[in-house]
Amino acid sequence: MALLPVLPVLLAAAGLAVAASLALGLRRFYRAVAEHRRVRLLTAKLPGPPLMGSGLAVLGGGVWRRHRKAITPSLHLDILRDFVHIFHKKGAAFAEQLAALADRGEAFDVTPLCGACANNSICETVMSVDVAEDDPGKRAFLDAIPRGLDHFMYRVCHPWFLSEWAYSLNRHSFPDYLEIKGALNSFTHRIIREKKEALRQDPQQQPQQPPPQRRRQAFLDHVLSSEEGAALSEDELAEEVKTIVSIASGSSMDLLSFLLYTLAIRQDVQDRVRQELDDILGEDRARPVLPSDLAHMQYTERVVKEVLRYFSVVPIFARAVAEDLVLPSGATLPRGCQVAFWLPYTHRSAQWFPEPDAFDPDRFLPERSRGRHPFAFVPFSAGPRNCIGQRYAMMFVKTVVASLVPRLRFEVPDDGPRTLADVRLQMNLTVSVRGGAVIRTRRR
C-alpha cells in the first residue's frame, strides 16, 4: 500500500529510462545497420493485427515464404509494363477532374482525389475487375478500403483491441468493422471465383501452357494461371488480394499527394518536370504514356525519390532480432528484442545527404549517389521483407504525373506554405499532410 502514492512517479521514471535507452539503442543500432553488420538476421516480422487481410505484411516464417514465392512473379516488370496504359487511363480521368476544378478557381485538398485515382488503378491492375463502376459490390469494396485502414490504425494505437474477440466487445467500432470486412470479403471472393471459372473455360490460360501463349492482364489473372500461384488456396489468395489492395492504395495515395503538393510549392521543380515531359511527349500532351517513356523520365524519377526521402511516406517498420546482435559499441540486442526503424532519422542523416533538410532531387544523380551507403535510402525497406510493390509504386506515380503535369499547373493558395519546411505532417499508417494538401490548379 505504501508504494501506491509513488507508483505513478516510479512508472513515469521507468518509462523515461526505457525511452532514453531505446533512443540510444536505436542510434547505435542504425549505425550497426549502416555498417552492414548482421542485418541479415533481422528478417523475422513482428506480429500485428490483420491489415484487412492476413497476407504477406503480417505473416511470418514458412507461410510467409510460401506466399511471397507465389506472389512475387506476378509483379514482374513485364507484367507491370502492361499496367501503364491503365495508370494512364486513370491519370487522364484525374486530369479531367482537376481541369474542372481549375475552371472553378477554388482551392481544394488533393489527397482524396489522389486516393480515388490510386484505388481505381490498383483495383483494375490487381483484380482487373470488368465490373460496372456502379456495381454495388465494387462500390462497397472501394469505399471499405480507407475505412478499413482507419480501423487498423485504431487497433494498433489501442493494442488491447488487437484480438478479434476483444474488438468484438467494442460496440462503437465493431459493427462498422464487420460491415467493412463483409464488403471486402464478398467482393474479393466473388472476383476470384469468376476468374477461376473463366480460366476453366479457357484452356489457353491453364498453368501448363508455355508463358508466351498466356494473356497476363492483371495481377490476379497471373497468380491464378501461374504454377507458383497454385500454392495458394482461394482463402489465402483472397487474404493477399485484400492486403495488397489496402497497402498499395494508402501508400500510393500519400506518395502521389506529397508529390503534387511538392510541385505546387516548388514551382522551379514543377517547371523542370514539365520541361522533361514536354521533351518526351512532344506536341501531343494528351497522348498515352508508354512504358518506354518512363525510362526517359529521369528528372521526374529523382523528384519522386527526393519526395520519398524528404517525407518518408512509410516512416516506420519493425523487426524482431532473430539472434543476439552485438552492436559496434559492444552492447548486445538480445534475441527476440524488437527493433523499430525510424526512417526520417535515416533519410535526414547529414552523413549521407549533405544539407539534409534541403529538397534537392539532383542528390540522386548517379555521380552524387556514388559511395552512398545502400541502406541510407530505404523508403521501401530492404532485405527479404522489403516492399513487394516498389516498382509498381514508381511506375504508377510517374505515369500519373506524366498524365497531369503537361496539361495543368499546380499552385498553393495564398495562405498555403511558402516552403516545404512549412508543411505540417501527421502520422497514421503512412505520413500525410496535416489539414490536407490544399492546392489550386490552372489549365495550361
Ligand code: HEM
Ligand atoms: C507508394 C509507396 C510505397 C511505399 C513507400 C511502401 C513501403 C513499404 C515498406 C517500407 C514496407 C516494409 C514494411 C515492413 O517491413 O514492415 C512495405 C511492405 C510491403 N508493401 Fe509496400 N510501399 C509502397 C507501395 C506498395 C504497393 C504499390 C504495393 C503493392 C502493389 C505494396 C505492397 C507491399 C507488401 C505486400 C508489403 C509486405 C511485404 C512482405 O512483408 O513480404 N507496397 N512497403
